[in-house]
Amino acid sequence: MGRLRSIVLECSEPEPLATFWAAVLDRPIVQRDDDWWSLERRGDEARVCFQVVADHVAPPWPGGHGEQQAHLDVEVDDLAQARAVVLELGARQLGDVVSEEDDGDWQVFADPAGHPFCLVT
Structure with missing residues (x-):
């Protein structure tokens, strides 16, 4: 029926987060906008993106x-x-x-x- 297109991580600052995940996943950053950054999509894998959200709060770990x-x-x-x-x-x-x-x-x-x-x- 469908395919997973993107995994989007919300953040307050996309540049350091995109840089981190680009190094971890060995993928170049291919899109840099004020509120949306993306890594290169490889083959059938979903692309990884970073979206600016005001007042982003990270999820707790371990959490309830x-x-x-x-x-x-x-x-x-x-x-x-x-x-x-x-x-x-x-x-x-x-x-x-x-x-x-x-x-x-x-x-x-x-x-x-x-x-x-x-x-x-």
Whole structure:
């Protein structure tokens, strides 16, 4: 029926957020407007966009029911190496590494605007 076109992250300042995610996802920034920035779309993957919202408030992590509405999972080959990279880029660590027998390892971070995301192997 349909395809996911975009993942849009709300923020107060799109430039640092777009720069962060461009480095994490290895995609160039292809659109820069006052209130809308986008990364390059690759193949069938959704594009990632950043929309200015006045008085943006990051979702809490961990939050109560209904407070955290979504997060991104970023698949990586080496969790320790990826952790070092995202922290250098401005991410904030929100949790310790979790190991799951069937699902590999994962760890929760917040991007520079406070959006939660996981690095997963």
